[in-house]
Amino acid sequence: MSNEPQRGNNFDHWLDSYAARANTLSVSEVRALFAVVSRPEVVSLAGGMPYVAALPRELLEASFENMMSERGNFALQYGGGQGDLRLRDQIREVMALEGIHASVEDIVITTGSQQGLDLLGGLFLDAGDVVLAESPSYVGALGIFRHYEAHVEHLHTDEAGLDPDALEASIKQLRGEGRRIKFLYLVPNFGNPSGVTLTEERRHRIVEICRREHILILEDNPYGLLYFNEAPPVAMRSYEEDCVIYLGSFSKILAPGLRVGYVLAPPAIRDKLVLANESALLSPSTFTQMLISEYLEKSDWKGQIDTFRGVYRERRDAALGAMQEYLPHLQTTRPDGGFYLWVTLPEGIDSKAMLPLAVTELVAYTPGTAFFANGGGRENLRISFCYPTPENINLGIKRLATVINRQTELLETFGAI
Amino acid sequence: MIPGAQRDAQLRILVLSGGISHERDISLKSGRRVADALTDAGAHVILREPDENLFDNIAQDQPDVIWPTLHGASGEDGALREILALTGVPFVGATADGARLAWDKSIAKVLVARAGIQTPQSITLPKDTFRELDAEGVLNQVSKHMAFPVVVKPARSGSAQGVTIVDEAAHLSRAMIDAYVYCDVAIIEKYVAGTELAVTVINEGAGPIALPAVEIEPTSGKFGYDERVVAGETNYYVPARLDQSVLEKAAKLAIQVHEELGMRHLSRVDLIVDENGVPWFLETNIAPGLTETSLTPQSIAATGASLPQVYLSLAEAAKLGRG
Numbered sequence: 001m002s003n004e005p006q007r008g009n010n011f012d013h014w015l016d017s018y019a020a021r022a023n024t025l026s027v028s029e030v031r032a033l034f035a036v037v038s039r040p041e042v043v044s045l046a047g048g049m050p051y052v053a054a055l056p057r058e059l060l061e062a063s064f065e066n067m068m069s070e071r072g073n074f075a076l077q078y079g080g081g082q083g084d085l086r087l088r089d090q091i092r093e094v095m096a097l098e099g100i101h102a103s104v105e106d107i108v109i110t111t112g113s114q115q116g117l118d119l120l121g122g123l124f125l126d127a128g129d130v131v132l133a134e135s136p137s138y139v140g141a142l143g144i145f146r147h148y149e150a151h152v153e154h155l156h157t158d159e160a161g162l163d164p165d166a167l168e169a170s171i172k173q174l175r176g177e178g179r180r181i182k183f184l185y186l187v188p189n190f191g192n193p194s195g196v197t198l199t200e201e202r203r204h205r206i207v208e209i210c211r212r213e214h215i216l217i218l219e220d221n222p223y224g225l226l227y228f229n230e231a232p233p234v235a236m237r238s239y240e241e242d243c244v245i246y247l248g249s250f251s252k253i254l255a256p257g258l259r260v261g262y263v264l265a266p267p268a269i270r271d272k273l274v275l276a277n278e279s280a281l282l283s284p285s286t287f288t289q290m291l292i293s294e295y296l297e298k299s300d301w302k303g304q305i306d307t308f309r310g311v312y313r314e315r316r317d318a319a320l321g322a323m324q325e326y327l328p329h330l331q332t333t334r335p336d337g338g339f340y341l342w343v344t345l346p347e348g349i350d351s352k353a354m355l356p357l358a359v360t361e362l363v364a365y366t367p368g369t370a371f372f373a374n375g376g377g378r379e380n381l382r383i384s385f386c387y388p389t390p391e392n393i394n395l396g397i398k399r400l401a402t403v404i405n406r407q408t409e410l411l412e413t414f415g416a417i
Numbered sequence: 418m419i420p421g422a423q424r425d426a427q428l429r430i431l432v433l434s435g436g437i438s439h440e441r442d443i444s445l446k447s448g449r450r451v452a453d454a455l456t457d458a459g460a461h462v463i464l465r466e467p468d469e470n471l472f473d474n475i476a477q478d479q480p481d482v483i484w485p486t487l488h489g490a491s492g493e494d495g496a497l498r499e500i501l502a503l504t505g506v507p508f509v510g511a512t513a514d515g516a517r518l519a520w521d522k523s524i525a526k527v528l529v530a531r532a533g534i535q536t537p538q539s540i541t542l543p544k545d546t547f548r549e550l551d552a553e554g555v556l557n558q559v560s561k562h563m564a565f566p567v568v569v570k571p572a573r574s575g576s577a578q579g580v581t582i583v584d585e586a587a588h589l590s591r592a593m594i595d596a597y598v599y600c601d602v603a604i605i606e607k608y609v610a611g612t613e614l615a616v617t618v619i620n621e622g623a624g625p626i627a628l629p630a631v632e633i634e635p636t637s638g639k640f641g642y643d644e645r646v647v648a649g650e651t652n653y654y655v656p657a658r659l660d661q662s663v664l665e666k667a668a669k670l671a672i673q674v675h676e677e678l679g680m681r682h683l684s685r686v687d688l689i690v691d692e693n694g695v696p697w698f699l700e701t702n703i704a705p706g707l708t709e710t711s712l713t714p715q716s717i718a719a720t721g722a723s724l725p726q727v728y729l730s731l732a733e734a735a736k737l738g739r740g
Binding site (some may be wrong): 035036039042072106348350352355357360362411 | 435
């Protein structure tokens, strides 16, 4: 037995060796759920997993065969840090659907748009810098901003998206306090987790404000093509090239397992992104880039997006129908695209504390607290309708109602509501 | 290993992990670690999840011993152990009765108190009490009876979920609500300030022994669920930084609790040592975490013993009906 008491963090003998920023890493509230939701009995309304089963396997199999026979040696080799030229050219066609016209030179391929965000964080954020964000905001982005020790300031957001008046007021206040604002981070279309879409009028005002105030907008748009009725307003990047950095992804319109996203940035920033990408990865996966390129070349990818829209529309309808049937008194957003409903619970119910109870009732969701950097969101939860079948969505929300009603009864017992 | 016992050429051990609880992930990790260690020790190990095929799998696998590593109600409330007992295959850890009694902290406290072990004064109240009687009136009575601060916790739950330290009567209502989220019965316990210890007790067949105590020092002053799962929130010390005489008292208490509650081969007793060096029993863990960062493997490592050999000895003791 050792005579010297050990000091440790989770018995980590290297505790004193870590960089200070390692302390910014924490367990995602979503991650702990992954183990539970893998059980078939549990209806997961938690993770935002695309329904890849709606992607005919033969489409990718044919792409794979073509790629290997025509460019196999290149696909298995290192590539450039900016990404495959043919794919970048094809991405222009994808972005054109959102109103964006850009040069292949300004596109950088990344390992999912998440890595694009990380590269941008590394390039721009010093400790204490401020990132402005919606309320609520994407959990994956918050993790990156936290890792770079930035302060996230959540701004008032409603059914029309981020409020430009709140943006102006916040900039004024923060600058008055001597704070340095680096980004405005937005998921303007069918936001994660809110499902809300930023209106066209607000987009123009926000661009105008950020241009005037010299603040970069990170326009993160993984869901824009997954609309159910009408396409959302065109991307902000389509009318503002200098202060908008646009992030796109193949995770939702094709498959997340391929891990391919892209960043469209002003030339000077793009140069730095390429260098940062080379430094981090040497090159993004040539194999998956060329596979996607082949898919875009030979398949009816727009038709496939239509198929995805139909699948998710049906599931959105199932989710809203079940909310109306089992939890009609709760407020929920009504997204016209994307993957998520944002639900407001009766006052006093804590979505994070309620989660273990929900799991025992065989339903999982994501607590609202995951989407705030400031501890907010306890009264909210996110329902993902993208992955479960409509029948399971109904069952999951029915189970959720049992849990919420039990909590409501408990609060009533103690006169808390 | 039991002195003089003949070690089997290759013990067949079925390790069960997973289950449906918020601790599923920890259980899966514990199961994999136990399976790896037992394999390293030379056992033939099958790692499975208890599901609708459990009986068929046991019939097919024909294990000599089963090691359940499920946490939370699915593994610790005695139900799974009752089922395992029906199969006739010996298993590691508490009996079904022992698990049932220890899983409910209010019952465990009564039993250990009757055995003369110190445990903080407490009141146990089912949720229905507040519904049937006037909630405010009940809370007022509790507040008069108990000196603050108090600890409010669910009677049956793990990982410190739903646990609140309440400094004043005004906050008691919210703490009760938070506890009832996890269980229909809650305990209001006198708060004992001091040093928190976790003492693992094992029985390899020759009688229970207490392993070096782990001292838990939450940087926030509280060892709740977040502190348990978020890196950087807690410092651990093993052996604990207390006088040897105090540690011996803590070890004695842990062994007493282990035997009193029928924990057999393995348990982890959580206790607190007050400023006078007196250990107080808080709760027993029927299926302590066995991941690489869990307290029990760290205690075993602190003895200098081989983790695989200790695990194998526990499995052998179970097979021989010892412990």
